[in-house]
Structure formats: structure tokens, C-alpha cells
Amino acid sequence: MVRLRTNAPALRVKPMVSLWADNKRSSRSHRATGATGAFVVDICLHLGAHRTGSTGFQVMLNGQRPALRRAGLAYWGPERTRGGLLAGLVKNPHHLSTRDTQLGQRSCGRLRMEFTRLEHAGVQQLILSEENLIGTMAQNLEAVRLYGQLSGRLERVSPAFEGRGLRIGIAIRAYDLHWASQLAFRVKAGAALPSAADLDRLATQPRRWHDVIADIGDVFPMAQLVVWPFEGWVANPAPLVAALAGRPVALGPMAKPYKSNASAPAAALAKIAAERGDLDGALRLATARHGARYMPFDSEQIWKLQEDYRADIAWLKAGAGPRVTYLDPTEDTFCGADMTEGSHHDREERSVGSAR
Template structure:
């Protein structure tokens, strides 16, 4: 009878579903004389110590059969990604265990290499355990000589007397119960309860996009495919990995001393698999258009135009001051169209300060928050606040920084709305940015603006609100301007990126 069964993964091949099945049926298995060890218990210390200690503790029990499932035994998924190689230290890692116990059966699963690497990278990316590999790193993965046959060879060299059972991922993918029964030969599995729900499934596009956005990795976002498949490998790269895998399958079919559980779907569907890699463009789709309401830039004119237009497009969304470049990607997807106005940061600082100083009057009447009331009790002019950012007095400087983070239009800065210069450039390069117009150029470009938003109405020039020019009494001193540039340099960097985008789009 097989006494010790060792299941070594691999990662992203349904291992977590198998382990969940074991945990859910632990009492039944124990009653049948089977003890199981799998995460999280298998990770309470070094695995080389955990397994022998676990077996020793069970030596005097009635249990006669033991099953260990730990996919990190041959190596970690993170190490695979970092090295661009498939379990390169498997022989060394497994060799540490060979002298401690002798498994009768070793179980493992393999997966088509393009699918494995994509799933591993995206799963780790969504969990913030890795970044999206560079194109050079992806090339290295595809050109690496190591494949599943090498991992299998390492396993057989470490455990030469064990029977090896290799399952293809697509075979019994949702049925770990049958896989275990075929691999172990134990009949105890017959009464075990099976939940076919997959665990730790590959993250969807929205999860990947959110992870990249949280890092501000707009370069990575730009490299994702245009389809919901979220492809990170090119078609030639995927084809190369697929062909290597087909060679691995041929090798496994002929392997001595091993049982290979092959998916008929995979072997019969190779041509279908290849057809998924066509480079045909995805069908055109209508994307949502979002107009960002960046405070104190004249965005109310668009609201007026849209309100007067009975035929306003359903796909045009007028954002509020909480909507941002990032939040609209998360809400509408990374191909949504984006429009906004922008303004010189110094002018916007003065305008925003004064608007909140008068509590939005005369058009609005929005009371100060408690923090704003404190800020305006300390600083009655925008120049006073700007100059205080470099005050020698620590209390005054601290009060200025507090005020910058408390006054609504000042804390809702370009970083809040547009994130970074890289984000603006990403939207431009992706073809998402349809309007990027400086406030003082709105009148000159009103027809282009209405055309881009598919609005049929227009209003006379010079009727914009919330964009009054700075009065001479509100002008900032050189010190205040320099302080703003030192205190919030990204505001000016984003402004410069917007200027470039506006010029490219023709909003001059």
C-alpha cells in the first residue's frame, strides 16, 4: 500500500482547490486512517523541519497513510518570475527532503507554458507581489531552455523509487477528488465531499488594472493587450511557449516510471488553442466619455452645454469633484475617453483660495469645514499662505502646510485629479484623451470642444464661470510662487504635461 503521498503543485494548476478539498474532508480522512498536511500548517516554519516533525508526531497514531501537499517545495512562484525560469532550484530544494522521508508517490500538475506564466505573473501582480516584467524579461522567459520535462527529470532524480503521477492542468481541473483517487489508489475518497468551485482563479482585467494603477505603473498599463484576455506575451512569444509545451507533452507520454493524466481537450484542441492567438483587431466598441470636473478650471461651461442639449449622448458622463483619472478607469475601463480643462497652477491656487474664502458665494453657499475655518483664521490672502510655506517660524510653516491640505480646492490638486505626468502621457498615447484645453483657450476652442463631446448646442464666448482672471491685488509675490513650485512640484510637472497634450490635440 502507498503510505506517503507527496503533492508538489505546481503553482497555478488547481493546487489550492485540491488543498481546500483536503481541509474540508479532514475529519473523514482522519477517520479513514489518512492524515494530511497542507497550507497554512505546512508553512509554520521551514518546510524541511515541518514535515519530519509532523510525521514524527503521527508515528504513534492509528494513521497509516500520509498525504503532504505543498506547492512551494520545488520553489516559489515569485522565484520563478524573478529568475524567468521554471523552478530552477527544484532538484536542490527537493533534495533537502529526500533524506528525511521517502514518498511512495509524487503527484504534480503541469500547464501550458504561456498560460502558466501569464497566470503566475498576473496573480502575483494583483497581490502586489511583483511588477509587470519588462519586455526584455518576458523575452528571457520565452527563450529559457528549462521546461516541464526538466522539472519532471529533477523530481525523478531526487525520488527515483517513487511512482510519479503527472496531471495536465486541463484534465480533471475541477475534480481534485478523482485526481487524488487515481494517484493514490486509496478508496477513502469515495465518501469525500467535492466542491467544484475553483480557488485563487486568475484575476480579471479590472483587478490587474487596479493593481497597476495603485503603483502608478502606466507603462505597464499601456503594455496590456486590448482584449479581456489581458495578454502580456506577444503572439510570437505565446506560440513559442505553446510549441515547447507540445514537446513536453510528447516527452511525458513516453516517460518511464510515470503515469501521465492527459487532457483530451488539450491534445485534440491544439488547433483551437492556436486560433486564439490571432492578431485580428477586437471589434470596435463605443466607449464611455468622462469629463473631469477639475475645480477652478471652467468646467461648468460643459455642464451648461450638456444641460441645454436634449440630445446629450448617454455615454457622456459629467464627473463631480471626486471623480479622477484613476477612479474613472476603475469605473468605466481603461479604454474610456477622457476630457478636462486645466489651468496654470498659480492661477488655480489663487482662484481656489478665494473661492473657498467666500464660501462659494455668490453662486453657492458652502460653509467652511472646521479645518477650513482654522486655515482662514490664520491666512486671509493666498499670498500670505504661499509665503508661509517657507516661514522660519515652525508653527507658521506647519499651519501653512495644514491649510494646503485642508482648503478644498487646494487639497484637490492636479495630483488628486490627474495623478502624474506619466498618467497624462499614458492617456494621450492610448488615444483616450479627447479634450485637454487650458482655461484661457476655451473660448477659442469651443466648437472643437462641443464636437468632441458630440454636443449640438453652444453658448456665447465670454460666459464662462469660476475662471475670473487674477486681480492685481491677488497676485502672488515671487516668494509665494517659488514656494508653491518647491512645495508641490508635481502640480507644475502635470501642468507641463497637459500643455504638451493640448498642443498635440490642437487646443491652442
């Protein structure tokens, strides 16, 4: 397997620098045309990840539809993607039936038809935002792997994008906070509190963000990848639109970013555990101060997970490959950041349709 990692010299990638300087697709006059003479719509694919500010980004995009239209951009978010558009494309690839495979193939064909419709409407680019294309939180935790099914999932949807310019965006997050946020959501949704053995497996599971990024690049060898840290951009998602589009995009007035359905704090999870009869788990959480974040990992595990994240950031800053752009807002923005992210869209394991 060809990996994205190169021997590029250490170089700090400045945020928003050269994202579109040489991008011929930034001008309609340079865009390719299809057999009918219509311009071929380019795809800007936002893959999340879960619990990395994706909902705030989607809410912002939804509120910016008029400005996006003026810039030649269309936007499809969960309101569109979770209404059957991706039927057969979000299920666990290890549990596919013949019907699932056929349904996924039809969905790819339907996507291509919808892209053609956008072309005839004069749309230059489509921003498609859907986290579940790379997996679900339930699968991450059950398999104890960070999007371990990503390659198999994206390979199934990749035919829909053939022949089009493709830019892919993904946010990453510090592992201790990312796993804790996923666990908090799953506990609130009905799962049991993790055991010490569960936490040890999560802290030592081998997949890293650099594996996720490399796998995306392997599935889409012609795509440009844009990567940003949750901690540095969750409060200011507007520049991410231009990063995804690969060109300047004039947006309208912005509402203040907000957090909806944020991760449940430790006290709330203690109450849930007590109501379910898990008194030992409730007791472990009951000593947390009011409003304290749920953090199940011990100090050694936190240190190890943060070191793993620092290694990923260093890899991105040093040059993760010629097709990867890293949006680097500040130094060490993830250290001690007190950010949570939640979403009414986090019902995806129920609403997308047989994703597990």
C-alpha cells in the first residue's frame, strides 16, 4: 500500500497559504466540461470526523446557503444525506448482503445523476458533509479502532466521484478528549460505562490520525486533502469553507458559533449510571466537580494519548505528503483546551439506516 508519508523537510504549514494560488478550478473558465458541454461540478467532501466540530460546521454552512449559491457552491448536509441518498453506502462493510451491495451501487448511480443535475443548474462545486461515510462511533468503540473500516467504506462510495475534481476535508482531535467524547455519547445513548480494561485497549489501540489520512489518500489517489485540528478551528469555522473549496468564498454575516448537545459532563453520566444500577460506576464519577468534563482515562493514559496526538501534529507540520494541506492556526492549541462538541446529528447510528 502506498502511503502519503514522504521525506519532506520539516516545514511549518501556514494556515490558508497557497490553498488556491495554483488551483485552476478556482475559475470557471478553467473548469472541465462533460459530454453535454456542461461544466463538471467538483466535489468538496467533508468527512468529519465525529466529535470534531462537524455539526457546528454544518450548521454554519446551512445558514450560509445564499452566500454559497452566489459563489457557485451547493451544500448537502445530514438533512440531505440521511434521507436515503446514501442508502447501502453506510453499513458495516463486514455485514453486507447482496441487497446491500446492489443498493449501494444504485445510490452511487443516483449520486452521479444528482451531480449532473447540479451541473446543468450552473453549480461549480458541491460541499458534501457526512461523517458516517468513514464509520460510526459505535463501530469505533466496539472494534477498539479509530475508523478501522474507513478504507472499505470509502471504496464503496468512490465510484460516485469518478471523473470529478475532489477535495477532501477532515478534522482531527486530541485522542484523550476524542475517545472520552465518544464514550460519553455512547453511555448517554445506553451503553455501559467503560471498564479499566476497555480504557486500556482504547489507550493502546494502534490506529492514529495519520493512518486515517493515509487511508483516505489511498482510496482517492487524485484527491487533495485538507486537515485541521478541532482545537484550533472549532470556534472559527468560516475559513474552512475556503479551504474545502480551494478558493476564496465570500460568506455572509456569521452567527456566533455554539455547541449543541455537548458531551454529557461527569455528574450527568454518574446520574445515568445510578439509574441503571451501576452504583460502582456512579460512585467513581460522583466525586467530579460540578460541570466537570467526563475524563475516564488516568494520568498515564492521558499523557500517552496526548503524546500520540503531538506526534500526529508534528507529522502534519513536517509535510504529510504533496496532496495534504494542514491548516495550522497556532502552536499547541490542543494543550488544555476545554472544548466539547455535540449534535442533534449524533443520532446518526439510528437515522442513517443500518449503519452498524
